[in-house]
Amino acid sequence: MSILAIAELKDGNLKKISKELASAGRKLGGPVNIVLFNGNDNHANELFSAGAETVIKVDGKEYSPEAWANMISQLAKEKGAKVILIPHSIEGKDYAGRVAIQLGANLIADVVSIQGDSNSVQVKKPIYSGKAYANIKVSAPVVITIRPNSQEVLENYQSPKNIETASPSEGTVKSKITNKQQAEAGKVQLTEASIIVSGGRGIKGPENWPILQELADTLGAALGASRAAVDAGWIDHSHQVGQTGKTVSPNLYIACGISGAIQHLAGMGSSKIIVAINKDPDANIFKVATYGVVDDLFKVVPAMTQEIKKLYS
Ligand SMILES: Cc1cc2nc3c(=O)[nH]c(=O)nc-3n(C[C@H](O)[C@H](O)[C@H](O)COP(=O)(O)OP(=O)(O)OC[C@H]3O[C@@H](n4cnc5c(N)ncnc54)[C@H](O)[C@@H]3O)c2cc1C
Structure with missing residues (x-):
């Protein structure tokens, strides 16, 4: 089942969740394509080690939930992706729903465990504020946001290492982020x-x-x-x-x-x-x-x- 995952960077470094998504996609059988916005070859190599086969580099794009969703949907269609894995991060939560609508896909958020075969995916996610867990079986296409630190990261996965560059259209963007203020958040994120x-x-x-x-x-x-x-x-x-x-x-x-x-x-x-x-x-x-x-x-x-x-x- 073709997978498309989205990598995230923070202060120029690949966030661990990006590698978790690569490894989760591998667990589903792949092939695992990862979209890397504004990243470099070192980031791509880290993703290959964690389970990605193809890294799609998209450069020069400012973050915007609308533009991100438009570009990701376009790449998902081009790759025939049936499962879209997105970090359950501030940004991921922002654009995941838009991607699901554009692809006519199911959406499951805040997943902590995932497995699947060629037709469907089974996930586990907390419900009722973490009082219980729901096990959900969902058919593809599906957009899934994954809770950071919930997945094991593969090390030294020997992948074919394809790097592609893409310039998907940002589409119609009706809102623009004009300013960002960094909140004081301590030394470790x-x-x-x-x-x-x-x-x-x-x-x-x-x-x-x-x-x-x-x-x-x-x-x-x-x-x-x-x-x-x-x-x-x-x-x-x-x-x-x-x-x-x-x-x-x-x-x-x-x-x-x-x-x-x-x-x-x-x-x-x-x-x-x-x-x-x-x-x-x-x-x-x-x-x-x-x-x-x-x-x-x-x-x-x-x-x-x-x-x-x-x-x-
Ligand atoms: C809609 C809603 C959303 C909420 N969202 C959140 C949320 O996101 N996060 C959150 O945390 N809460 C949230 N709350 C609040 C939550 O209900 C609790 O009020 C809050 O978590 C209590 O914080 P606390 O445990 O620090 O304080 P308390 O409940 O007052 O507990 C303090 C603890 O410290 C212990 N203690 C005191 N002195 C010492 C000492 N010297 N050594 C060792 N132990 C000591 C006491 O025994 C006590 O157990 C939310 C509430 C609502 C209604």
Whole structure:
């Protein structure tokens, strides 16, 4: 079943989700074509190693959801693609629906697991704010957005390595992004991070972020937060994890002083390992935690940081 996936770059680097899509497409059997907007041969090589066979380079195009959708639909038709894989990112969520409409395809968003054969695709996706998972069987053509960090990345896949260049038409574009403002979002990008240290109301105030930041820096982790911490004005909304914040799926999520409200779990429940530090043994977060520490975070977090520093020294 021919696959078309879309790669994403951030600050000139290929986002990990791009490689996840290449590997997910390979799992479906391929052939895997990946559209690379404004990328270079190094990015293409990373995609080949992860499972792509053909990288379609499209250069000189500014991001616009309408133009992206028009170009992707055109390339999907040219490649006869039956499955279109798109990152479940801010941009991906923006143009995926438009692509599905243009192709007359089904659309399934925020998928965490995918498999299929030549006729249909089976996916798993969280529903009811992550309280349950739905297993869905869908016939092609289908547009699927995939949650970052949910797929294993193949290494050293030996592919034919075809690089094509294309200049698809941007079509009719009725709106234009005139300005973008970068929000303060910490040193490591939250949605791409493989480790996240997150703080909630239990950290008591903004003056205590350095305690969590030191642990995050030691682990090379991103800093996350609950909505209570964000609403209190202790940290910028760009750090918020949950239903009205970011959806994350890291290998390790360390929740410090977070009760585990359903809306928070909606954003981090698919993390591979969850460590919860909370002084209330009945806190809801312990229901999803892989490991739990019932104690004062102001004792536990600095001790953890010191022990981890010893491991790395
Ligand atoms: C429509 C809607 C959308 C929402 N979206 C989101 C969202 O996107 N993200 C989100 O997070 N929330 C969201 N919420 C809010 C959510 O319901 C909770 O109110 C919020 O997650 C609580 O944040 P918290 O766990 O930090 O605070 P609390 O619930 O107050 O929990 C604080 C925890 O810290 C522990 N604690 C206190 N002191 C210490 C200490 N010294 N050491 C260790 N533990 C300590 C306490 O035992 C407690 O469990 C949403 C709510 C609604 C209605």
